[in-house]
Amino acid sequence: MKIVMxxxxxxxxxxxxDIAIVKKMTGEVxxxxxxxxxxxxIGQKIHEGDxxxxxxxxxxxxxxxxxxxxxxxxxxxxxVDKYLFKPATHEFLVDMDMKKGIASFESxxxxxxxxxxxxxxxxxxTVGIRGTKFxxxxx
Amino acid sequence: xxxxxxxxxxxxxxxxxxxxxxxxxVLVENGKKHNAIVVQTDAGSTTIDKAGQYxxxxxxxxxxxxxxxxxxxxxxxxxxxxxxxxxLKPVHVNLYFQNDSNDLTEESAGKLSEILKLIxxxxxxxxxxxxxxxxxxxxxxxxxxxxxxxKYVKQWVLSSNVDLNNLKVKSYGESDLLVETEDNVSEAxxxxxxxxxx
Numbered sequence: 001m002k003i004v005m006x007x008x009x010x011x012x013x014x015x016x017x018d019i020a021i022v023k024k025m026t027g028e029v030x031x032x033x034x035x036x037x038x039x040x041x042i043g044q045k046i047h048e049g050d051x052x053x054x055x056x057x058x059x060x061x062x063x064x065x066x067x068x069x070x071x072x073x074x075x076x077x078x079x080v081d082k083y084l085f086k087p088a089t090h091e092f093l094v095d096m097d098m099k100k101g102i103a104s105f106e107s108x109x110x111x112x113x114x115x116x117x118x119x120x121x122x123x124x125x126t127v128g129i130r131g132t133k134f135x136x137x138x139x
Numbered sequence: 140x141x142x143x144x145x146x147x148x149x150x151x152x153x154x155x156x157x158x159x160x161x162x163x164x165v166l167v168e169n170g171k172k173h174n175a176i177v178v179q180t181d182a183g184s185t186t187i188d189k190a191g192q193y194x195x196x197x198x199x200x201x202x203x204x205x206x207x208x209x210x211x212x213x214x215x216x217x218x219x220x221x222x223x224x225x226x227l228k229p230v231h232v233n234l235y236f237q238n239d240s241n242d243l244t245e246e247s248a249g250k251l252s253e254i255l256k257l258i259x260x261x262x263x264x265x266x267x268x269x270x271x272x273x274x275x276x277x278x279x280x281x282x283x284x285x286x287x288x289x290k291y292v293k294q295w296v297l298s299s300n301v302d303l304n305n306l307k308v309k310s311y312g313e314s315d316l317l318v319e320t321e322d323n324v325s326e327a328x329x330x331x332x333x334x335x336x337x
Contacts, residue, residue, distance in 0.1 A: 021263065021265060021304065021305075023226035023227075023261070023263070024224060024225075024226045026224075042263060043263040043304060059220060059221070059223070059224035060224060061224045061225045061226040062226070063226055063229060063265075063337050067228075067229040067335075067337055069225055069226060069228065069229075071221040071222075071224040071225035071226070072221070072224065073220035073221050073224060074220065102218065102220060102221055103221060104167070104218065104221040104222070104224075104225055106169065106225070106228070108229070122162045122164070122196065123162060123196075123199075124162055124180055124196035124197065124198055124199050124201075125162075125178060125179050125180035125181070125196055125199060125203070126178075126179050127164055127176050127177070127178050127179075128176065128177045128179065129175070129176060129177070130175040130176060130177050130186055130188070
């Protein structure tokens with residue numbers, strides 16, 4: 001039984017998809033991944049399901065596969081619940097949950113190809129992208 | 140040099156949990172025409188489509204506040220932290236090739252140093268190299284030609300000893316045209332390799 005569990009765990013780690021990379025970071029930032037707390041560093045990968053936590057005087061900037069950019073300031077918590085970027089089969093999904101703190105979000109290819117697939121949640125509601133045909137020019 | 144930024148919108152957000160949760164969501168200028176977001180709670184939704192506009196949220200049961208405007212100075216002051224934390228935007232560069240060949244055009248061949256700078260500014264950097272052709276000739280032949288082109292660009296980038304985090308090479312053959320044409324049409328703009336630097 002134990003062996004099976006280990007195999008399952010190792011398997012899930014091996015098949016976990018790298019969905020983003022840490023491009024910039026200061027201070028202490030960690031990712032809660034399954035049951036582990038992983039200290040993050042520049043160049044490290046973010047996985048689907050990671051809960052990213054920044055401490056005092058800490059911040060992080062990450063870029064997802066499709067070019068979506070997320071930056072978090074200090075004392076922030078962001079859960080990357082779902083992420084799917086498969087242009088070949090037109091499968092897209094961005095679902096993040098900002099639990100506290102300060103953040104910037106800049107959409108990438110998914111925001112352009114499938115704006116309705118982008119959901120950025122906050123404690124009181126959600127932020128989504130509006131359909132292109134309704135957009136107006138921003139000066 | 141063709142550098143296209145693919146982002147369509149930017150938001151910044153404060154979700155601070157004090158006694159009453161209050162979230163502020165600001166739409167930020169990103170140099171693009173299409174920049175709009177919808178902020179929604181259980182009680183209603185509000186669209187923001189001009190940079191500098193913001194709404195506040197107090198609870199799930201209350202609709203978003205009316206749309207207000209924040210000055211550039213206030214945005215910069217309030218969101219300085221995340222502006223500093225955000226990495227440079229990924230860039231797309233197109234390199235063009237001579238007809239039925241994996242030789243770069245003279246103009247594109249002069250761009251290596253610019254490309255290396257874009258990469259170095261973004262270290263640790265992921266680079267995707269995607270080969271394309273025009274529709275002249277058979278699709279199967281073009282799939283191979285596009286791959287040859289992409290591989291050539293890969294070697295070209297690697298020859299300068301940059302330490303890339305990740306490098307991927309793909310061929311789209313004649314399936315992803317920059318300029319739409321009928322089949323069997325020679326079109327210089329479609330004979331290209333797209334480099335996505337992020």
